Amino acid sequence: MDRFKMIKEVGDGTFGSVWRAINKQNGEVVAVKKMKRKYYSFEECMSLREVKSLRRMNHPNIVKLKEVIRENDILYFIMEYMECNLYQLMKDRVKPFSEAEVRNWCFQIFQALAYMHQRGYFHRDLKPENLLVSKDVIKLADFGLAREVTSVPPYTEYVSTRWYRAPEVLLQSSVYDSAVDMWAMGAIMAELLTLHPLFPGTSEADEILKICNVIGSPDEQSWPQGLSLAETMKFQFPQVSGNQLAEVMTSISSEAVDLISSLCSWDPCKRPKAAEVLQHTFFQGCTFVPPTVRSKAGVLPKTPPCVGVKGVSEHGMPRRYSTGTLSTTKPHSNASLKSSGLSKTGHPVLRHSRSLPETGRATMHKVSTLTERLSHMSVTSRTRTTPKPAAPLLKAGLGKSDLLGKTDEIPPAKRLTRKLVFV
Incomplete structure (x- = not known):
């Protein structure tokens, strides 16, 4: 994890915390998800459902799991940056x-x-x-x-x-x-x-x-x-x-x-x-762009996914990243991440606290x-x-208990005071 400079903790949940970080080798902004429980083997990491799912998918509209690192029995997810x-x-x-x-x-x-x-x-x-x-x-x-x-x-x-x-x-x-x-x-x-x-x-x-x-x-x-x-x-x-x-x-x-x-x-x-x-x-009027249709030079056409729809502004489509690596590293490792081409500025990935x-x-x-x-x-x-x-x-509507015989604790009404974090 020496390759990453942790900038700020942006969220904390039941299963992990999320940090905004920078890859010191290429300046790329990433989100680092640090799991709270210990993982004592490589097999434990591989068996995680989130790891198995994301590693098998490579699509421009699915968030990229760039790398999974196990260091000192702590598991880190290196995720691509979104605003x-x-x-x-x-x-x-x-x-x-x-x-x-x-x-x-x-x-x-x-x-x-x-x-x-x-x-x-x-x-x-x-x-x-x-x-x-x-x-x-x-x-x-x-x-x-x-x-x-x-x-x-x-x-x-x-x-x-x-x-x-x-x-x-x-x-x-x-x-x-x-x-x-x-x-x-x-x-x-x-x-x-x-x-x-x-x-x-x-x-x-x-x-x-x-x-x-x-x-x-x-x-x-x-x-x-x-x-x-x-x-x-x-x-x-x-x-x-x-x-x-x-x-x-x-x-x-x-x-x-x-x-x-x-x-x-x-x-x-x-x-x-x-x-x-x-x-x-x-x-009607939207055009499907297959994930494999990308510029050889890595410069993508500035055409929105929904082509021909009035009122939709143009933008650059995300680059198709290579499949992230799942590795077990030692402290002070100098192994380098491949450059992904992501934007170097922006905000960390945030999600709803579980x-x-x-x-x-x-x-x-x-x-x-x-x-x-x-x-x-x-x-x-x-x-x-x-x-x-x-x-x-x-x-339905005649009782407060749910179908499972449990009652949820509902926070008092506030103006969006819940915390948005990764878990």
């Missing part, structure tokens, strides 16, 4: 992003998801904090929960921040796939276009209620497997009819509403694949007609709750 995340961009805005901006970002994200899914991985933890932005370029980050599609279920119950969690996960299905990423992207798209979370549940039961209020309750025709899951849990869906998404998002184009509606389908089998989403009319309870995200978004239309979606006040025994029959 901020989507949540940080949203929190200070007064007006929603334009559809051109959302189109540009989402087209890049769906390209990355198509790349992942076609290679047998799905992310499982998509949320604005895990989408890192530098100028017009956006990248997926935090693959700590990523799964191989070929891995054997049952999977873990906790997946993603509740507001972006697919209903099959909320109902504790042990078998799910890349469709959970598609649901999360539908919720993220809606939030970018309105600056309001689409399903801001305060517990798992309340999350189901929020979903029903927007897209209507499922039935035997729309999601028979979901009714079976609910029956197994002795959970009763609220009876809410009709699809209210178009009524809620009145200022959004019909193409955007149609795409979000398909992504947020109760039945995971009815959600489009990432590759299919790229062909949706909402992305040390906070899984209660969604505090928000300061201004009240608009969206909140007025959905009274249940108010997120302006939050109180700490006390666990209570689960009732024999749960009904």
Whole structure:
């Protein structure tokens, strides 16, 4: 680690801390993620899910794990530099992003998801904090929960921040796939276009209620497997009819509403694949640029990923980096990193602290007609709750306990006081 000069600790979480650092050999700014637990063998490092996932992916819209170093039984991730995340961009805005901006970002994200899914991985933890932005370029980050599609279920119950969690996960299905990423992207798209979370549940039961209020309750025709899951849990869906998404998002184009509606389908089998989403009319005029199409000289065309969309500014696409190395080094090692060509200025990579309870995200978004239309979606006040025994029959919206019989600790309402860090 002598090759890196630690500038400033920018975040601290349950599993690790993140430092802004400079590669002393080439002046490159990087983010160094230092894990808190000890790793006594090279095999332990190799078995980490985040390491395995990122080392197998090389895409311009997936954050690059440049190097993994084990030194004195301490594990360090050397990550590429990005300026901020989507949540940080949203929190200070007064007006929603334009559809051109959302189109540009989402087209890049769906390209990355198509790349992942076609290679047998799905992310499982998509949320604005895990989408890192530098100028017009956006990248997926935090693959700590990523799964191989070929891995054997049952999977873990906790997946993603509740507001972006697919209903099959909320109902504790042990078998799910890349469709959970598609649901999360539908919720993220809606939030970018309105600056309001689409399903801001305060517990798992309340999350189901929020979903029903927007897209209507499922039935035997729309999601028979979901009714079976609910029956197994002795959970009763609220009876809410009709699809209210178009009524809620009145200022959004019909193409955007149609795409979000398909992504947020109760039945995971009815959600489009990432590759299919790229062909949706909402992305008409966007041009896919394969990762292998790059200038031989390393100078990239200054064309945004979403070509021909009015209002999208031009920018330089990120350079395609060589695969990072996984190494075990000794103190005072003089081994050099390869130059990656990243910008030498900017801010460290920041992410949402996993040390906070899984209660969604505090928000300061201004009240608009969206909140007025959905009274249940108010997120302006939050109180700490006390666990209570689960009732024999749960009904969405009638109790504070979640479906797992646990109650989240919810921080008091503040103006975005949570700490954004890497973990």
